[in-house]
Amino acid sequence: xxxxxxxxxxxxxxxxxxxxxxxxxxxxxxxxxxxxxxxxxxxxxxxxxxxxxxxxxxxxxxxxxxxxxxxxxxxxxxxxxxxxxxxxxxxxxxxxxxxxxxxxxxxxxxxxxxxxxxxxxxxxxxxxxxxxxxxxxxxxxxxxxxxxxxxxxxxxxxxxxxxxxxxxxxxxxxxxxxxxxxxxxxxxxxxxxxxxxxxxxxxxxxxxxxxxxxxxxxxxxxxxxxxxxxxxxxxxxxxxxxxxxxxxxxxxxxxxxxxxxxxxxxxxxxxxxxxxxxxxxxxxxxxxxxxxxxxxxxxxxxxxxxxxxxxxxxxxxxxxxxxxxxxxxxxxxxxxxxxxxxxxxxxxxxxxxxxxxxxxxxxxxxxxxxxxxxxxxxxxxxxxxxxxxxxxxxxxxxxxxxxxxxxxxxxxxxxxxxxxxxxxxxxxxxxxxxxxxxxxxxxxxxxxxxxxxxxxxxxxxxxxxxxxxxxxxxxxxxxxxxxxxxxxxxxxxxxxxxxxxxxx
Numbered sequence: 001x002x003x004x005x006x007x008x009x010x011x012x013x014x015x016x017x018x019x020x021x022x023x024x025x026x027x028x029x030x031x032x033x034x035x036x037x038x039x040x041x042x043x044x045x046x047x048x049x050x051x052x053x054x055x056x057x058x059x060x061x062x063x064x065x066x067x068x069x070x071x072x073x074x075x076x077x078x079x080x081x082x083x084x085x086x087x088x089x090x091x092x093x094x095x096x097x098x099x100x101x102x103x104x105x106x107x108x109x110x111x112x113x114x115x116x117x118x119x120x121x122x123x124x125x126x127x128x129x130x131x132x133x134x135x136x137x138x139x140x141x142x143x144x145x146x147x148x149x150x151x152x153x154x155x156x157x158x159x160x161x162x163x164x165x166x167x168x169x170x171x172x173x174x175x176x177x178x179x180x181x182x183x184x185x186x187x188x189x190x191x192x193x194x195x196x197x198x199x200x201x202x203x204x205x206x207x208x209x210x211x212x213x214x215x216x217x218x219x220x221x222x223x224x225x226x227x228x229x230x231x232x233x234x235x236x237x238x239x240x241x242x243x244x245x246x247x248x249x250x251x252x253x254x255x256x257x258x259x260x261x262x263x264x265x266x267x268x269x270x271x272x273x274x275x276x277x278x279x280x281x282x283x284x285x286x287x288x289x290x291x292x293x294x295x296x297x298x299x300x301x302x303x304x305x306x307x308x309x310x311x312x313x314x315x316x317x318x319x320x321x322x323x324x325x326x327x328x329x330x331x332x333x334x335x336x337x338x339x340x341x342x343x344x345x346x347x348x349x350x351x352x353x354x355x356x357x358x359x360x361x362x363x364x365x366x367x368x369x370x371x372x373x374x375x376x377x378x379x380x381x382x383x384x385x386x387x388x389x390x391x392x393x394x395x396x397x398x399x400x401x402x403x404x405x406x407x408x409x410x411x412x413x414x415x416x417x418x419x420x421x422x423x424x425x426x427x428x429x430x431x432x433x434x435x436x437x438x439x440x441x442x443x444x445x446x447x448x449x450x451x452x453x454x455x456x457x458x459x460x461x462x463x464x465x466x467x468x469x470x471x472x473x474x475x476x477x478x479x480x481x482x483x484x485x486x487x488x489x490x491x492x493x494x495x496x497x498x499x500x501x502x503x504x
Contacts (some may be wrong), residue, residue, distance in 0.1 A: 011119035018482060019237045034265040040294050042272045045281045050312055051388040052128035053346055054179055055353045059133050059324040062140045062156065064360040065104040070323035074101045074138045078204040078211055085473040100210040102221055110157035113362030117225050121364065126379030127373035128167055129248060132175035134241055137202040139185040139221050143244065147236045150221045166245045178241055184255035186223040186230040187211065200258055229451055232265045238267050244278045246278045249285060251299065256290035285314055302412050303405025309349040317412040318355040319368055326357040333413070335374035336495045340437040343496055347395040347422035378495050385424060385433035385468055385498045390426035392423035392432060394450050419444065432501035439494050440487045451483035461504055468498035
């Protein structure tokens with residue numbers, strides 16, 4: 001056969017292309033080393049995460065049984081500075097040396113837990129991912145564990161809570177988040193009862209209490225373990241959840257910095273390597289400086305960034321006012337307060353993880369359901385402006401004053417009003433959405449200096465502006481220094497009204 005130049009060129013391109021694909025495949029198959037420099041090469045696919053805008057998770061466990069104080073009940077139970085927990089516990093259950101924290105486990109029955117119903121509720125609320133606290137500071141695992149003898153399958157509910165939720169969420173086309181808080185579970189008193197109070201240890205060592213037990217299983221529960229043994233135990237639980245459930249997100253609470261660097265690298269490398277096989281879009285979230293920059297996504301608890309961020313981040317806050325877990329007399333934030341603060345987070349390139357708190361029996365209280373349902377109604381009505389959008393070149397404007405958050409940035413309970421506006425833009429940058437965080441007055445004028453300066457808005461830059469939802473046309477004009485929008489007589493939303501700018 002005569003080899004023409006064109007044929008030769010096609011063969012050359014084909015061979016080169018095949019070699020490139022082979023090289024890329026080979027590179028992808030190489031396991032990440034347990035070194036930060038190598039782990040930093042992991043490329044998180046954050047598109048789905050940026051699109052999602054909202055996730056829901058829940059604090060639910062043995063600490064839900066007493067319905068008192070907070071999820072930190074076991075911490076205060078064995079501390080001198082007990083914040084009234086010991087007094088309450090003694091009155092209702094007996095002294096801590098007679099009725100131990102682990103004696104609550106048989107009372108944690110989860111008899112009304114329905115993973116499918118919960119997943120449906122989370123979807124109705126507008127969440128695109130959801131999950132749970134897989135293990136809190138108290139060391140009780142919410143999955144079918146062979147590593148941790150204190151788990152929800154073998155004790156308490158006798159149910160694989162993580163497994164049931166994973167199946168239910170995925171049936172609803174939602175992704176799974178599992179959160180890990182057990183880094184502070186180890187007793188760092190080193191068997192010294194004079195070190196009664198140690199904030200970095202969830203259980204205080206004391207010879208009169210079960211926290212000092214040397215029984216192998218009980219010592220595991222109360223974290224009464226040598227450092228090397230505990231660190232391996234910590235890692236093996238993350239490995240087990242990764243292997244069994246392939247979570248889309250693993251999230252670490254504070255105190256991860258107490259885990260030696262080598263074990264943190266080991267956990268991250270294992271998750272990244274395992275995810276390449278089963279779940280290439282999976283990602284890691286952590287707080288403060290617990291993992292090096294670029295390894296995962298930063299989380300700010302109960303707060304948000306004050307300015308637009310170049311990188312995507314997460315804000316986790318709770319629906320309740322008093323505790324992250326269910327307690328008697330719990331008070332809740334309104335859907336209005338939550339949605340408006342979520343919009344602020346989105347406008348600054350953030351994603352929201354909202355916490356709810358079921359009862360020990362597995363009931364999501366009606367007050368929480370009502371908030372989630374109202375949120376969902378707003379989310380679905382304005383879905384076009386929420387999901388698969390990106391932050392605009394500046395986040396917005398207004399008069400609301402934001403207090404500092406306890407963990408950095410600003411508070412997640414800012415009281416926004418109809419005078420505050422936030423922006424999001426479509427990924428193709430052809431549609432801009434203005435969220436007014438309230439219901440502006442008909443015929444009032446909204447003056448926006450930032451838009452007057454922007455290249456998008458010469459006279460021919462805007463096709464039209466409408467109220468999202470009913471397509472009511474909106475009048476606007478460019479003044480000397482301000483872009484001015486006149487609010488039409490339209491059916492607008494009390495929580496937040498969205499104006500849709502169609503751009504040339």
